[in-house]
Amino acid sequence: MRVITTHTNTDFDGMASMIAAQKLYPDGVLVFPGSQEKAVRDFIAQTLLYRYQFLKAKQIEPSRVTSLVVVDTRSSQRLGSLDACLQNTDLELIVFDHHPKADGDLLGTSEVIRDVGSTMTLLAEILQQQGIEISSEEATIFTLGIYEDTGSLTYTTTTPDDLRAAAWLLECGAKLDVVTQFISHDLTSHQIGYLNDLMKNAKRVTVQDLEIVIATLSLPIYVDDFSLIVQRLVNMENLDVLFAIVAMAGRTYLIGRSRIPDVNVGAIARDFGGGGHASASSATLADIGPIEAYDQLIRSLQRHVRPQAIAREMMTSPAISVVDDATLYEAQALMTRYNINAMPVVPRRSARQEGSEPIICGIISRQMVERAVSHELGNQPVQDYMASDIEVLSLNATLADIQEIIIEHRQRLIPIVHDRDIKGIITRTDLLNRLVNEPANLPKNLLHEAEHPSLERSRNLSHLMSGCLSSPIVELLQTIGTIADQFLFNAFVVGGFVRDLLLRKANIDLDIVVEGDGIAFARKLGQHLGGRVREHERFGTATIILPQDLKIDIATARLEYYEYPAALPTVELSSIKLDLYRRDFTINAMAIQLNPEHFGRLVDFFNSQNDLKQMAIKVLHNLSFVDDPTRIFRAVRFEKRMDFTIARHTERLIRNAVKMNLFGKADDPRFFTELKLLLNEENASPALERLAELGLFPFLWPDLKPHLSIDRRFRHCLVQTQRSIAWFKLLYLTDRYEPWIIYLLTIMSRSSMTVLANFCDRFQLPQRNRTMLLSEKQLADNASHHLSARSELKNSDIFVAFRELHIEGLLYLMAVARKTEVKKAVSAYVTTLRHQAPLLNGDDLKQLGYRPGPPFKKMLEALLLARLDGLTSTRDDEIAFLNDYFPLSDGH
Template sequence: MEVITTHINADFDCLGGMIAAKKLYPKAEMVFAGSQERSLREFFLHSASYAYAFKRVKDIDLDRVTRLILVDVREPGRIGPFEDVARRSGVEIHIYDHHQDSDEDHLSGVVEVIEPVGSTVTVFSHLFMERGIHPNADEATLMMLGLYEDTGSLMFSSTTVKDFQAAAFLLEHGANLTEVADFLTYEMTPEQVRLLHDLLANRMVLNIHGYDVSVAHASVDQFVGDLAVLTHKLRDMENLRALITVVRMGDRIFMVGRSSLPEVHVGEILSEFGGGGHAFAASATVRDLTLVQVLDRLASVLKRQVNPRLEVRHLMSHPVKTVAPDESIEHVREFLTRYNINAVPVVEGDCVLGLLTRQVVERAAHHGLGDVAAREYMESDFATVEPEDPIDILQDLIVRRNQRFVPVMSEGQLIGAITRTDLLRYMVDRAPRSEGGREPAEETAQTEYKPREVIRLLRNRLPERIQDLLEQIGRCGDELGVKVFVVGGFVRDLLLDLPNLDLDIVVEGDGIAFAEHYARQHQCRVRAHQKFGTAVIVLPDEFKVDVASTRVEFYLEPAALPTVENASIKLDLYRRDFTINTLAISLNGERFGEIHDFFGGLRDLRQKAIRVLHNLSFVEDPTRVFRAVRFEQRLEFHIGKQTEHLIRSAVRMGFLERLGGPRLLSELQHILEEEHPYPAIERLSQLDLLKFLHPSLDLPVDCEDLFDRATRSLNWFDLLYTEESCQRWLVYLLCLVTRLDDDAMQGLCDRLSIPGRYRSLLADERHRAHGVLKGMRRRWRQARRKPRNSDLYVWFEGFSIETLLYLMARIETEDVRRWVSLYVTRLRDEKSWIDGEDLKKMGIPPGPQYKEILRRVLLARLDGKATTREEEIAFVTRRYRSLIT
């Protein structure tokens, strides 16, 4: 008889693996060795798809078993009644597992298929691919359940490329993701909620050989199921790298371990308590010991089992494969594939010039940049380590700076490398501590804010109504069971102590549903945009709050608008432009004020640096070039070395030429709306960006003085309090293009797709203004006396306020500038006393001549020749006597 079985407390990976094994051994009986986890038990209650195929242990004659197929397990102590069968002489054992080897006792089989992947289902999926075996839709769905459960929906750190390939294979064969999601959705019972609360309250941190291991304990009288799920939740809530939960339930002690640190092998640790598992997940059940005894023993086991701190030299790989800076992107792509590596240093002689990752190379190739030299998109802003450095120094480089490949240097020579894969298990979420080695360089250190510090900043720097609003938004998120964050520029400026009340709220869920729920509670209006999953909440006082679902953006080609998909908060922040704009603050309940910094934004705020998140940022969205300059000048920061290199590369490659006019105009308008725009304009010129507005556009020597006079003119106009609106950016744009001829100006309008309402001002009105300017200058040189008021009126009549202020900026002489100010403050609003009705009463027949007559009357009034109603009538009587009947 053939029997397929798995470990006690079976989960979905066990189920999926057993279903897969049945395809390989169609005559075998499927038998669970013990109980199942609650999620699996509930599955059998709601789905009868495979219930008929499983048998109970009592229905099997164990003495007749000749072949034992073990799925997801190798330890004899974890297969219950089948342990004796496995040890019996003459029984053939076949093992399919994904757990790595450990020092504990494990079985050997005549067939062993063991691979270090995320789930046992992955092992079977690849066997199916190799042998041409095709699961049906139901089988694929059950296998996908196991794969998703054990890999955390392909997001656990233990997930491998093979797991993604297995998921694709199962999806091709009809795996139903809706059913997978339904069965993996987990709601806690009241008993589990209370137990989780107790575990949170009783968590302590033991520092073992420099590594933090959290131990949470609790005691309940009745059995509470799914301690493994609660352990997962506790780990995720507290963002822990190593956690062991110890719970007394009745007369037994249950232990569950989870770890992402290779030094903390929870499988080996819990094997000393009679349990087992692998390096990242394990469990044990203890009898005949009290909770206190288990905790005391656990402390000593941890000291013995947790490995001492390693040095870089213990993990580095050598020799290191390298590429030359002039090698093409396509060559580097083939190079990475050939050697099955994910990153490579770019080396010239003995000098490491930069780094290239597979991600950047693949994206560059996707955008048609295969012929471009490696030096164009290599990461030139990177850190190196020395072989004697402690592993801890790498934690900050990989976690905080997202440096996937770290060169190991000794006396100026490249002697090895550490990759992200090598160090994945060492990554931590706090600033590193170094024992016996050099401290991390200052530029890699991280400024951290505790929630209470962020709350204090919110209270000290925000109006009370905004504080209340943020708290209300957080409570709304709690009610809906979704995570809510305030993100982006608001967080950046809060930390920099700059005024900014533009609230950008993101929701890990349905942003529109969230906005509508909030609006119902607080009598607000909502404007929703279904296509993008965004909404605007309009409060009763007309204050607006932007709300969006967390999403990720994909660019199908350079400079194109992005394709949007739902994503996690981390991926949502990754789509943003610069690290300083990727900060988020949690608004939910007890996590209110917790700051999230996935990409080194806090570090760059402290260093006053503008940095993009990846090397193809300006290829995918070239408008970020202009935003980089704007933020640099507004915040008085500096563009990082690598980011400036990428900007110059984007300029050389001509990616900004692909930008549509409206997008380019929008970015230019934002720059010109800054309080002092000239430094940003000058920076654009330094980076050779002005040519993308028009090839003839450059900065004249006196441009800074022109902008300065424009600023003074605008400030002067603001102090008039006329309540007349003025587009400041148009005034500055006129200053920027002041040397362009009419044809070039028309070309710039076409390039930027200037709307009609502005085009006439920038083309026709500007042309006439330049003629008036030339005439005024000639008049001043020849006569050096003030023109008549009527002359000023004729010169400036019909000009917009923007053009008038531009003329004031163009005039260097104060006396001449007063001519324009006189027209703006008094002359342009003058009206004649008489009108058409008066002309009619005087006996002048109605007709087109009325307009000319009244204009002449107004000009006479401006020159003081007719200052009263009677004088105006007399003026008309004298001048137009022949028209009076």
């Protein structure tokens, strides 16, 4: 593999040069050798996440690297653990660097080294010379690299080449406002003085419950780049919104910065004849002074600032509640079932209908319930121990409303009500997730520098969808969202589709979840698309079958809970959040909204993006394998197929589930379904070895003899199975086969028919599969024994021994046969013998004078066996054979 890397503590020049080098070497993998500067980490988290796939050095096996592209350094000591690649034989080393020569520098197979301000300058020249097109986004990234290493083209090391490269990048669409946002500048002593004066004159005003800082300053001279001072104040004080009104040299300037969506400073600047973006803007006020500008700014803020009503969006629905006269034991059972720590207490429906009771009586917490139960008060009504002094909000509540109740009033959850009904609840966790979505609200210095979790758990992936998916699939998803809007439903594509999209892999297995009636939605969508609809009323699901065998699975958002360990799930309606929570692993617990207004919006409640980046398989809660032990098979399958790693805690939960012997507590065909999927993987051997390592073989095959554990002999069988399947694939024949049957027969190769039958019964295999397994094993074992006993094998012997076997049985025999002669026999039969037929047929026999009847079959088979053994080769030979062995006689 080819790796593109740079130095540890990567700066913008190193990161930009890596991306530019990938334009020259598209097969190269981007690998950070160590940590990155904070500004680079922020830029990746806020701007580049999922646009480029950066790997860590620990995710690379150095011995596999055949080509190493190193940018912005020539020192092996700055490559971190990737310096191990330098030991590889015949390594191609390509170096791009602008630093002065030093002792011990790497000597590349190919080098581009010159004394310029930044390495990115060298790569920009090459891209321009080779006519390689770059996007506006790429031009911006490349400009960041040049500007950082040249001090925005002001350092004495800056060369004319740097300016020419920057000019070309600007022509390609580089956005200097983005560059300015991320390139830090050291302030001069004069600028520091202006910054202090600005801080002293800053006032905080509240507009529509939002706190906005306005700072005013008057200076006798014009100061260049005053926006840098404003940006420094925003960063130092962690301000959401700042407006600076600065009078300089007879003119008044307005500079705005915003880090929240509620305040669009660009729109406000346009009121003053200026412009800019939602987050950064400026305006020059030629005819008014600072005091008048301040008054106009306040009026403009009153017009433009409209806090977003987000309660409807943030809430979890439906709200799990308990009636006021329920016992504490019943409340405890509800909390355990739905894995919640607090819930609203409501009056009985009859009292609410009369209107004499409030909509909500109070809130009961898990801590209070458990303390009361510990005092043997479990039979007491909930209303005796609930917190009754609570606040509720409407669907139109703003973030400020929610923060006030949860943070200032210390209320752990807020019921959201409408028309005297609870529509949902907002918890402290919901508020925290919302705040994390806004980078301005997250104390970034708390993040460990080796970890880079997404600062946005709800981001738009429409650009990624357009780049990775075909136009018909994107249009189909847009159609689904449009139809959902007609029903006033929210529609999401979920699961593996989202996971693979973020991994930049195309996946057209469309699993759609709607917050509403999934079956009614499927009927309408199927009618619109002209597809056939299969409904499953019991589960609230449907499947739409379109031309070209494209399927769309539609499900109603639902919550599953389990009455006891390993039980089949009980299904209830829920919101998308609860629907995702029931998923198996975090990497499969993401969704993309399809409604037109929010098309492409990623929904990630569980920081799944970070687990995907870390290539980690994690469960969503600690009872996941207790609820459904079959998820263990899925975990192993994903680990081996995707080259991920089961997280340490998740593996511990697997081992706990194995110790609990949960596999023996459910008569559940899902076990076989998952095992079948695992055995149908491209190479099932690593997954089988992992199952054995986790101690699962005694549960799957309790009747196996000890020597059939995962020892050297058994590994050899698995390797031979993989080889036999690979051999058959290389023949490019049209025969269809099921790999799981071959692997299962191999595993049971030394077991009796009774043991195999017990396996089929224990896992409730369909009768067709049961018959197939037993028949193939018996036929193959008999054939192997029969052929092994012969000192010389004729083709006819091989044909008779194998003709009743399917491809699965033949490949099983190829895998387990010890004698080379048997393997050769299988090869001959599959490739040649089974396709042979006599030259004469039934019509020919009738023309020769034979009377039709049962003897015809015997005669034709004799002709075939003779042809296989080379006794006949022409029609005349076959006629002579008939005359010798089946002579015509009177009445024949």
